[in-house]
Amino acid sequence: MPRSLPVTLFSLFCWCCCLGAIAAAGLGLSAFAAPDFWLTDNMSFFLRQFLGAGAFGCVMGLSGLFLRHRLSKLYKFTVAIAITGMVVLAGLTLVRTTENTVSLAQSPDHGNQIRVVSINIENLFLGDTVLQAYLSAVNADVIVFQETLWWLQERRWERLGLPVGGAGSGGFPGNYHVGQLGGLVVYSRFPITGIRPITIDGETPPGANVYYDADRELISLTLETPSKAVKLVAIHPDSPRTKSRWQNKRRYFDATDDLIRDLRSANELPLLAIGDWNSAPWSARFQRSLSDNNLKTAYPGGWPQTTRFFFDYRLHWILGAPVDQFAVTEGLEVLGVSLGPDIGSDHLPLVVDLAVRN
CATH class of the missing domain: 3.60.10.10 (Endonuclease/exonuclease/phosphatase)
Known part of the structure; x- marks a missing residue:
């Protein structure tokens, strides 16, 4: 049974979101993988944007699992790669954020x-x-x-x-x-x-x-x-x-x-x-x-x-x-x-x- 045009377009949109999440994860991870290069080091400025865009892409990718895709196995694999990439990026970002931070002093009693x-x-x-x-x-x-x-x-x-x-x-x-x-x-x-x-x-x-x-x-x-x-x-x-x-x-x-x-x-x-x-x-x-x-x-x-x-x-x-x-x-x-x-x-x-x- 052929799919309707709206379903086809939404399927294409979900594919694009998954690929976008993979791209965002790749750009963000490059700041950790190659920090001594100009372009990749500068990717560290945009980790919040990459995380936000990637999270949206993963959510839309997961919603696309309720559709019937012509390349169903490849689509599921793409969603898994996108989610894995974003989880790794989020974890590394959290570790780097807390790496050299100190808790705020609540009640200093001297000085x-x-x-x-x-x-x-x-x-x-x-x-x-x-x-x-x-x-x-x-x-x-x-x-x-x-x-x-x-x-x-x-x-x-x-x-x-x-x-x-x-x-x-x-x-x-x-x-x-x-x-x-x-x-x-x-x-x-x-x-x-x-x-x-x-x-x-x-x-x-x-x-x-x-x-x-x-x-x-x-x-x-x-x-x-x-x-x-x-x-x-x-x-x-x-x-x-x-x-x-x-x-x-x-x-x-x-x-x-x-x-x-x-x-x-x-x-x-x-x-x-x-x-x-x-x-x-x-x-x-x-x-x-x-x-x-x-x-x-x-x-x-x-x-x-x-x-x-x-x-x-x-x-x-x-x-x-x-x-x-x-x-x-x-x-x-x-x-x-x-x-x-x-x-x-x-x-x-x-x-x-x-x-x-x-």
């Missing part, structure tokens, strides 16, 4: 608490009213900005006749330090000492626009908190959107590892590394930096969420990736991790509450 906010402002003016309103509300002790373009910030403040830096007003703490390249800026309520700037030379890819600078900076400084001094490392490697920029990012990570090892061998001060890592938590290279340096991290709500979105904030769950991260040594207890609202950049603020052990 002082500090709130650190990290924002990639994408050259947004620091005097922007929406940004300053948010900073005033969040009341951070330390703010780490990336993509600040400090020379342009200075011109804007001077044009408005305002004090450059705005320290001590508009939600900004009273002390600040600007990186040598003007991309990283740290504000702090606590005195800033022990500043150690590092510049990592990068290779400029062909066709880069005039605003792109392949060189990146890495800042190490000491925050003199009331309980104990804390080492802070401000981070912002290159975005790995091309192979040459991915290589720039890898060199930056190598330099970061060297810096953290040097800082940890020099003293026993607790350390916080925070910023736009331009790396998903499922990247093997990111997790290697945590493991090799005995660093721990945590995520908003216990699961990596979008911090960098594309086109429109309302699409951040579909077109976005978790790239803003932090990591701490055992001298710091993580009390809470959350994300701020859309403040006009293409990144959301990352808010980390810490307790400094005496």
Whole structure:
């Protein structure tokens, strides 16, 4: 008995969903199987999307089992492959997510608490009213900005006749330090000492626009908190959107590892590394930096969420990736991790509450 046209079309749709789930699983698994290649390493940015698409494909594939297919055995085999691939991908993603995470401290009974906010402002003016309103509300002790373009910030403040830096007003703490390249800026309520700037030379890819600078900076400084001094490392490697920029990012990570090892061998001060890592938590290279340096991290709500979105904030769950991260040594207890609202950049603020052990 011939099938009706709707049944035939639905059968074809189920086939396509199964094949799509297999493709999603393959792309996601490539990030685990070949982490040292540019394209496959970048697949780690999209594991949530692959899992979502693959889960939909598996559900539709299972619904297709109630239909009569001309290649029935092959269809069942395809469904089994899709489900197996997605189960393996989900398992590896879960393991990688929890690999170097730490549980939130519930009731710290020693040390002082500090709130650190990290924002990639994408050259947004620091005097922007929406940004300053948010900073005033969040009341951070330390703010780490990336993509600040400090020379342009200075011109804007001077044009408005305002004090450059705005320290001590508009939600900004009273002390600040600007990186040598003007991309990283740290504000702090606590005195800033022990500043150690590092510049990592990068290779400029062909066709880069005039605003792109392949060189990146890495800042190490000491925050003199009331309980104990804390080492802070401000981070912002290159975005790995091309192979040459991915290589720039890898060199930056190598330099970061060297810096953290040097800082940890020099003293026993607790350390916080925070910023736009331009790396998903499922990247093997990111997790290697945590493991090799005995660093721990945590995520908003216990699961990596979008911090960098594309086109429109309302699409951040579909077109976005978790790239803003932090990591701490055992001298710091993580009390809470959350994300701020859309403040006009293409990144959301990352808010980390810490307790400094005496």
